[in-house]
Amino acid sequence: MSELIGPELVHVGVDARSRDDLFxxxxxxxxxxxRTRPSFLQGLVEREKTxxxxxxxxxxxxxxxxxxxHVISDAISIATLSSPVGFREMAGTDDTEIPVDVVIMLALGGSGQHLTxxxxxxxxxxxxxxxxxxxASTSPDEIAALASGKLGLGKS
Structure with a gap:
């Protein structure tokens, strides 16, 4: 079993020029x-459009x-950004973007677990x-531990 959120999946202080670069x-x-198949990135980009x-x-x-x-093994990747990147709002009615400086990317294979x-x-x-x-954290280990603890997640 592997950790759902491991420090190897945490990116701290990322300087992303765009959402696509970040993805x-x-x-x-x-x-x-x-953790994911080669099709994962394209799947993310396409889903984000809709x-x-x-x-x-x-x-x-x-x-x-x-x-x-697009998922081989369940995982959560977290990125904190040095400057916000624009994302369209979940359940938004137009193309207005909001500034985002924390991204929590889900790669989950089980549909039941996905919603949970x-x-x-x-x-x-x-x-x-x-x-x-x-x-505030500058440590991937600390962010992984904080998130795992808060989400009540450990081994997948």
Whole structure:
């Protein structure tokens, strides 16, 4: 069993020029770690076009994810950004983008688990102290431990 959120999947202080650059970096790491198929990145990009994932809460967070067919082994990747990147708002009615500086990318294979983990993540990001701790940390190990603890997740 592997950790759902390991420090190897955490990116701290990322200087991303765009959402696509950020997706490529995070999906690349998930692929290199054997968690996702080569189709994962394209799946993310396509899904984000139709179902945007930006949430204007506690400073702007995004929770990008895609279909289970692109996943080999469940994982969550987290990135804190040095400068916000624009994401369209989840359940938004137009193309207005919100600034996001924390991205929690889900790579989940089981459809039942997908909804459960998404709900846990949405609950967690509503905690201002938790989000402040993520943003303040400069350690992938610390961010992985904070997120695993907050989400109640350990081994997958």
């Amino acid at each position: 490529a970096m995070m999906a690349g790491t998930l692929g290199e770690c054997g 179902f945007p994932t930006g949430i204007p809460i506690n400073g702007g967070v995004a929770i990008p994810h895609t279909d289970a067919e 983990v998404l709900q846990q993540v949405i609950k967690a990001i509503q905690d201002a102290d938790f989000m402040a701790s993520l943003r």
